[in-house]
Amino acid sequence: MKEFYQLLGLTEDATDEEIEASYQQRKAKYREDSFKEGEEGNEAARMLHKLNVAYTEIMTARREKGQNTQGNSAFADVEELIRRGDITGAQSKLDAFDERNAEWHYLQSVVFYKKAWMNESKKQLEIAMQMDGSNEKYKNAYRKLNDKMNYEQRSGGVNNTYNQPEQQPNPEDVPQEQMGGNWCSECLSCCYTYMCVNCLFNICCGCR
Numbered sequence: 001m002k003e004f005y006q007l008l009g010l011t012e013d014a015t016d017e018e019i020e021a022s023y024q025q026r027k028a029k030y031r032e033d034s035f036k037e038g039e040e041g042n043e044a045a046r047m048l049h050k051l052n053v054a055y056t057e058i059m060t061a062r063r064e065k066g067q068n069t070q071g072n073s074a075f076a077d078v079e080e081l082i083r084r085g086d087i088t089g090a091q092s093k094l095d096a097f098d099e100r101n102a103e104w105h106y107l108q109s110v111v112f113y114k115k116a117w118m119n120e121s122k123k124q125l126e127i128a129m130q131m132d133g134s135n136e137k138y139k140n141a142y143r144k145l146n147d148k149m150n151y152e153q154r155s156g157g158v159n160n161t162y163n164q165p166e167q168q169p170n171p172e173d174v175p176q177e178q179m180g181g182n183w184c185s186e187c188l189s190c191c192y193t194y195m196c197v198n199c200l201f202n203i204c205c206g207c208r
Contacts, residue, residue, distance in 0.1 A: 001057070001058070001061060003054075004053075004054035004055075004057050004058050005054075005058065007050055007051055007054040008022045008023060008026065008051070008054060008055070008058075009022055009026075010022055016059075016062070019055070019058060019059070023051065023055045026051055027048065027051055027052070030044045030045075030047045030048035030051060031044075031048055032044075034048055063097075063098055063099050074093065074097070075103050075104075075107060077093060078090045078093050078094060078107050079107070081093065082107075082110055082111065082114065087111055087114050087115060090107070090111050091111050094107060094108055094111065101131060101132075102127075102128045102129075102131035102132035102135065102138065103128070105124045105125070105127040105128040105131065106124070106125065106128040106137070106138055106141070108124045109121045109122075109124035109125045109128065109141070112124060113145070118145070118148075118149055121145060122142070122145055122146070122149070125138060125141055125142045125145060126142070129142060
């Protein structure tokens with residue numbers, strides 16, 4: 001891999017932008033020289049081929065490793081942006097990925113969740129689980145998201161019912177304290193809100 005970088009006149013800590021700029025510059029030169037007659041043209045054609053191979057190998061390796069210009073995980077950068085509340089920045093980084101694996105779909109789910117796009121968030125988690133069904137993080141996030149969505153749906157149903165005095169509430173929709181339980185509706189709401197907002201996705205609260 002070091003030789004490929006040398007063909008581009010760069011080192012392995014070069015940024016993606018530097019790699020692209022060097023590649024385009026050298027490619028234009030070798031392509032122009034390849035039309036020259038004799039050995040000079042043949043050598044330029046060989047160098048153009050080597051350059052194309054080097055560029056392809058470098059960029060493929062970077063995508064597979066999920067690395068950015070600092071050598072850190074690009075996914076970790078997305079997580080950090082989400083922690084800081086920069087959802088637009090996180091989305092921009094996700095959009096830049098060429099290959100989208102299970103972790104990509106998980107992080108996209110987190111971004112959608114932060115935007116309160118619950119259905120879209122759920123769909124992304126389902127894709128992540130299809131791609132990596134053994135990942136407990138994805139399964140736990142999916143379960144908690146479903147809990148939150150089901151709770152909010154039930155809560156909406158209770159409110160609509162009580163806005164219609166002549167309609168008798170469904171026993172399943174009656175608040176816990178009316179069923180002889182120990183939970184009041186406000187406590188239940190607080191518990192669900194705390195659990196879902198802070199523990200739905202590991203990166204939201206930093207726990208692992």
